[in-house]
Amino acid sequence: MRRFLALCLILFAAACAPRPQQPAPAPAAPVQPQQRQSSLYGLTAQELVGHFGKPALQIREGTSVKLQFRGPRCVLDAYLYPSRDAQMRVTYVDTRSPSGADMNQAACILELETPG
Numbered sequence: 001m002r003r004f005l006a007l008c009l010i011l012f013a014a015a016c017a018p019r020p021q022q023p024a025p026a027p028a029a030p031v032q033p034q035q036r037q038s039s040l041y042g043l044t045a046q047e048l049v050g051h052f053g054k055p056a057l058q059i060r061e062g063t064s065v066k067l068q069f070r071g072p073r074c075v076l077d078a079y080l081y082p083s084r085d086a087q088m089r090v091t092y093v094d095t096r097s098p099s100g101a102d103m104n105q106a107a108c109i110l111e112l113e114t115p116g
Contacts, residue, residue: 043090074108
């Protein structure tokens with residue numbers, strides 16, 4: 001019986017203890033639509049070759065094509081998928097340094113477009 005009373009007192013004391021204050025949740029940042037950072041979206045493979053020359057790598061996977069263009073300081077991968085007009089067009093662009101680190105897309109495009 002003593003144990004029961006001791007347990008009740010402990011639980012009562014715990015229930016009366018002040019609760020830790022939780023910080024108010026920070027207001028959510030307004031969601032902004034992702035802006036396309038590249039003027040390459042929507043281009044065809046022929047238009048890409050006109051911008052950058054012959055691709056260093058071309059890979060077909062199912063209905064998609066990946067074209068890779070390389071410079072001394074950056075690598076650009078352009079992914080082309082069939083569009084509504086049945087043309088293969090760029091829908092995604094990824095840029096990185098030759099070591100694999102992320103690179104600013106605009107800087108990479110400028111480097112690859114500039115004759116070196």
